[in-house]
Amino acid sequence: MRAKIIRHEKIIDELGNTVEIKMWQLSQPSMEKPHGYKYSLVYIVEDTRVIGYDNAEGKGDHRHIRGKTEPYKFVSLRKLANDFYRDIERYKRGEI
Secondary structure (H helix, E strand, C coil): CCEEEEEEEEEECCCCCEEEEEEEEECCCCCCCCCCEEEEEEEEECCEEEEEEECCCCCCCEEEECCEEEECCCCCHHHHHHHHHHHHHHHHCCCC
């Protein structure tokens, strides 16, 4: 399935941790990705992914929080990014 990158950012935050966002628009929706997007958003602390959102092949939309994986209800790319950044802030406050 062909995909076009529509967003790629990689930054180091104020704590020295890595935030990386990659989003692709698929040439057409599929059974696995009916919304028509592929994505990978990660927050890496000391070389360990502590937060991640993705829809890897065969796994559907889901998120990783401190080693636990749970389903994620995809609504839009904007909500996805907002949820990701919200979880990063919660992590920094020690809430997750």
